[in-house]
Amino acid sequence: MDKNVAAFALGLLLFGLAGVGHSCLDPASAYRFVGAVCRLTYPAAVVLNEKTTEVIKAAFQHAKYPDIEGEKSMSFIGKLKYGLHNLEIHNLSIGKSEFELRENVGIGIDISNVSAVFKGTIKYSYGSALFTVGHSIDFEIESKIDLVINSKLYCGEGKVAADTSDCCLTFHKLKLLLQGDREPGWIKRMFTDIITFTMRLVVKGQICKEINKVADILADFIQETAEEFLSDGDIRVDIGVTSAPVITSNYIESYHKGLVTYNGSTSVVNASVFNPDQLSEDRSLHFWISDDTLNPLMTAAYDDGRFIRNISGEDLRFLFQKELSTARPELLNKWLSSEEPLLKTWSASVPHLWTTTQGTSVKAVAAVELSSAKQDTPPVLYFETEVEVVVRASYADKNLILNCTAVHISISKVSTSPDISESLNAYLQEAVEKIGIAKVISYLEPELTALMNEQGLHLFDLINPEVTPQNGYVLIHMDFGFPHHLLVEFLRKTLD
Numbered sequence: 001m002d003k004n005v006a007a008f009a010l011g012l013l014l015f016g017l018a019g020v021g022h023s024c025l026d027p028a029s030a031y032r033f034v035g036a037v038c039r040l041t042y043p044a045a046v047v048l049n050e051k052t053t054e055v056i057k058a059a060f061q062h063a064k065y066p067d068i069e070g071e072k073s074m075s076f077i078g079k080l081k082y083g084l085h086n087l088e089i090h091n092l093s094i095g096k097s098e099f100e101l102r103e104n105v106g107i108g109i110d111i112s113n114v115s116a117v118f119k120g121t122i123k124y125s126y127g128s129a130l131f132t133v134g135h136s137i138d139f140e141i142e143s144k145i146d147l148v149i150n151s152k153l154y155c156g157e158g159k160v161a162a163d164t165s166d167c168c169l170t171f172h173k174l175k176l177l178l179q180g181d182r183e184p185g186w187i188k189r190m191f192t193d194i195i196t197f198t199m200r201l202v203v204k205g206q207i208c209k210e211i212n213k214v215a216d217i218l219a220d221f222i223q224e225t226a227e228e229f230l231s232d233g234d235i236r237v238d239i240g241v242t243s244a245p246v247i248t249s250n251y252i253e254s255y256h257k258g259l260v261t262y263n264g265s266t267s268v269v270n271a272s273v274f275n276p277d278q279l280s281e282d283r284s285l286h287f288w289i290s291d292d293t294l295n296p297l298m299t300a301a302y303d304d305g306r307f308i309r310n311i312s313g314e315d316l317r318f319l320f321q322k323e324l325s326t327a328r329p330e331l332l333n334k335w336l337s338s339e340e341p342l343l344k345t346w347s348a349s350v351p352h353l354w355t356t357t358q359g360t361s362v363k364a365v366a367a368v369e370l371s372s373a374k375q376d377t378p379p380v381l382y383f384e385t386e387v388e389v390v391v392r393a394s395y396a397d398k399n400l401i402l403n404c405t406a407v408h409i410s411i412s413k414v415s416t417s418p419d420i421s422e423s424l425n426a427y428l429q430e431a432v433e434k435i436g437i438a439k440v441i442s443y444l445e446p447e448l449t450a451l452m453n454e455q456g457l458h459l460f461d462l463i464n465p466e467v468t469p470q471n472g473y474v475l476i477h478m479d480f481g482f483p484h485h486l487l488v489e490f491l492r493k494t495l496d
Contacts, residue, residue: 024155027255030243034272035258037279037288041251042101044284047482049109053094054487055214056111056147060092063210065118068198082124082194087202090117103248106152106162114145118199122178137179141199144173149211153252155244162215167208171200225486229455235300236261237293250281258293260300267296273472280477283466287476294360294474295353307347307364309443312373316343322435326427331416335370335380342373345436348384355469359390361407366436383414385432395465398458400449404441406433456486 025033040048065087072080095113102108118141125134150166176192230237238259245254253276260267269292279286301307311319320328320336335341351364363386370381388408394401411428452458461481468475 024241025243027243027246030255031274032272033242033257033269034255034274034288035269035290035293036239036256037253037274037286038256039251039253039279039281039286039288041281041284041286042249044480045099045101045107045252047284047480049097049099051482051487052097052099052109053111055218056094056097056114056211057092059210059214060089060114060116060207062214063089063206065089065120065202065206068202070194070198072194080124080126082122084195084198085121085123087118087120090119092116101247101249101252104246106150106247107252109147109149109151111147111149114143114147116143116145117141118143118203122195139179139195140177141195142173142175142177143171143199143203145203146170146172147207151215153245153247155241164208164212164215167204167211169200169204169207174199221489233304234262235297235304237297238266246276253279258290260293260296262300262303267292267299269293278470278473278475283477284463284479285477289474289476291353291355291472294355298351298353298362302347302350307351309345311343311345311439312340316341319343319435319439324427324430324434326423326430329424329427331380331424332370332427338372339375340373342371344369344371354472355474356471357469359392359405359469360474361388361390363388363408368436379415381414381416383428384412385428385436386410386412387432387437389437392469393467395462395467398449398453398462400445400452402441402445404437406437409433 024030067083067085067087069081069083071082093115094111095115096111098110098112100108120139122137122139123134124137146169148168148170149164152163152166154161154163174196176195226239230239238261239256242255242257245252247253255274258269269290272290272292274288274290279288317336320332345366345368347364348367349365351362353360353362355361365384365386367384368382369379371377371379386408387406390405390407392403394403409429409432411425411432414425414428416424463479463481465476465478468477
């Protein structure tokens with residue numbers, strides 16, 4: 001089993017609604033090409049919205065406000081030329097954020113009571129051809145703003161993108177404070193009118209532009225994070241979208257290809273069994289993962305030489321301490337007491353995976369060789385065993401748990417030195433069932449957990465995750481806490 005199998009669902013969470021695809025179909029047409037689906041329900045959107053203000057703050061702080069120059073004819077002083085320079089934002093705070101899922105449209109976000117102080121310098125001159133007076137004044141503008149963003153999700157250039165151009169700022173307060181308020185009253189009144197008008201245009205334009213830019217950066221960040229998560233060596237999973245997401249008042253649902261790529265070869269999904277009715281709305285987050293994705297992952301892991309294990313030393317001796325009903329043949333006793341006994345095992349054929357309501361079944365042929373790590377002698381024993389097991393997975397206390405039941409075990413191609421004894425086959429069959437399968441699980445659980453944690457799974461607050469096997473696919477349901485570490489990393493990259 002490869003880490004991509006166990007980590008696939010988390011990768012989709014990181015991936016969210018961004019993805020690359022060759023084409024975008026309408027959802028009904030796209031279903032048969034789906035390898036994985038992510039349904040994010042309204043409660044999950046509430047969790048994500050808790051940190052919307054942090055992203056909006058980043059947009060305000062990261063916005064670049066250009067210098068503004070203009071002129072105006074004044075009857076009593078002649079021509080007034082002015083420039084606003086070095087505009088910066090300070091003391092930014094945001095009251096609250098509310099959102100609405102709008103069916104077949106997008107996501108409406110209302111950010112209220114944004115308080116900020118804009119600081120800069122006014123350079124101005126006035127006069128006529130006979131005389132000119134010039135000054136420079138530092139200024140502050142205290143502001144209170146409401147922000148409304150009507151974001152539309154669409155499928156463009158092969159990916160799901162957010163159009164945030166429908167962006168509106170409402171100013172409830174714009175109070176100009178000139179340096180020490182020492183300038184003449186007419187100067188303040190004049191610049192209050194000029195700056196109020198100018199700031200409304202500039203701030204709205206730059207903030208809305210920056211929000212759109214930050215949305216693009218966020219999509220790229222999620223895309224890169226997901227691709228990195230679902231890549232291991234030469235094995236990659238293409239989770240590009242097959243269509244634009246479906247939005248209802250209760251959830252957002254995205255459709256992903258789930259194609260496995262290894263050494264230039266890519267799997268195919270063209271007869272998916274997905275149907276939206278297979279997913280519910282009772283948890284925050286739902287994943288649907290097809291056998292058409294999981295089985296090629298198994299094949300890629302086999303082709304990459306991942307199903308190989310050598311066991312020796314105390315680990316080997318402890319392995320054979322388990323009491324079996326069949327007596328251990330003398331052949332094996334002598335081998336275990338020899339110098340540096342070594343057990344080698346590997347997958348002798350491509351494993352096959354399929355899922356039913358009973359669990360995920362795996363059928364494989366494993367080769368086993370007993371030899372010596374020190375002596376260059378023929379193997380003491382070689383045999384192959386065909387094993388079919390049913391696995392049910394769960395996740396608790398940040399650990400992957402695999403419950404495995406053997407359905408079929410057979411022994412073949414037994415070769416020994418000296419010749420085989422009659423009791424050897426019976427012993428090997430019982431050993432595979434009671435020692436071998438348990439040993440494989442004891443390796444997989446901690447190693448897959450460690451691999452997923454390397455990708456940051458332990459940083460997520462996954463609440464009561466459930467894995468439900470169905471015919472041809474697996475469902476994963478959970479609630480979750482906000483992945484704060486991703487926000488921190490995103491903001492760091494955005495503000496660099």
